[in-house]
Amino acid sequence: MTESLAPRTDYSGDGLDERDLAATPFRQADRWIREAVERASTGADVPEPTALSLATVDELGVPDVRTVLMRFFEPEGLGFVTSLSSTKSRQLVSNPSVAASLTWPSMFRAIRVRGRAERLADEQVSAYFASRPWGSRISAWTSDQSAPIGSRADLEARYAEFAARYPDTGSPADVPRPPGWGGWRIVPHEVEFWGGRRSRLHDRLVFSKIAPGTLDDEQAWSVSRRQP
Template sequence: MTGDRIDYEGDGLAEADLADNPYDQVTAWVDAAVARQQDLGDVPEPAALSVATVDEDGRPDVRTVLMRFLDPRGPGFVTNLASTKGRQLRAHPAVAASLTWPSMFRAVRFRGSAEEIPEAEVTAYFRQRPWGARISAWASAQSQPVGSREDLEAAFAGYAERYPDHGGATDVPVPPEWGAFRIVPDRVEFWGGRRNRLHDRLVFTREGTGDLADAGAWRVTRLQP
């Protein structure tokens, strides 16, 4: 593939500007991405998270989801637990993920293990979703074949009739196979693009049992680009 080369005009990331723990740094960059989308509109999905899993043969599998949880325990996302990624993570919890904001010349990489988010947290989040999104969670047997678009829309219509929108948080129950995973990282890398491909790569590597907000649990290393 050929084409015009873009020289990255990002600010990079110096050690002096790095938070003392990965949680504060992630949240600062996510907040900046959200603010830029609101101001300039060139970060259309600030929470788009590419998630890589492995199948039963050890082959990688990657897809993009939306990061719906972020706290000191790690980033998280929702899914049908019977979907491809749900089945893979239950069998092999090793996981990697990344947040990428090309217009800001920034990215964050997570590497660690996945754990299921408790049912109470999943239910609380599900009840905040728009009614249509709750209905689609019932209508879609995620990752399974479907005969046609019409079949999918018919399933949606059927569940919409079963669980009509009355404006309440409990109008639609949580589907039995609907859940969420949290990534518990042992490595978090912050990438900042710079001119001449001399990018900044600062990595937090776990050295203790603390969470993402525990500065004492992490060691920082600079990697060559």
């Protein structure tokens, strides 16, 4: 039954050789992210290049996963924005251990990270919020993220309410940042680069943190290869 769900695909990616690996996880990830963004700008097979699968753990120790958009990538870590009252935020407050992955199937590539989450600074979040389109800023007020709602019509009525309260003037200041809206940074202690190859002999090159430092500090990381 499983075999009939999709045709078998032999991955034709270039993989990743140690000779081509950048000196730090930041530089290697930056290279792959830029290539995915460039491919997205020229074709349709990478529709959302910064889509980040984010796994957290609930109060019972049960994993929970969803997709967010990576909005920050810097030597300190990977960042995303969200409601601070959302399920993911509550779970991160309780247990900051986190795993995430950027996956580009058409490129036969993925980046997996494991680490801990920390709150982004309010100044960084406010600057990003002001850069969002007006409709996205209104949505941040509209949604009490993760809470139940009766119907789609109820959600759209809330949107209309806040759209009337904060009309679009073309200014980044026309919609203030909601007080419960913020962001998180994933600070990795492990970063894996996966490159698909034929016959399932994929490449898995892993940076493991061995000393204090950022994603761009060479002395903070060691590299190993794992079997596919």
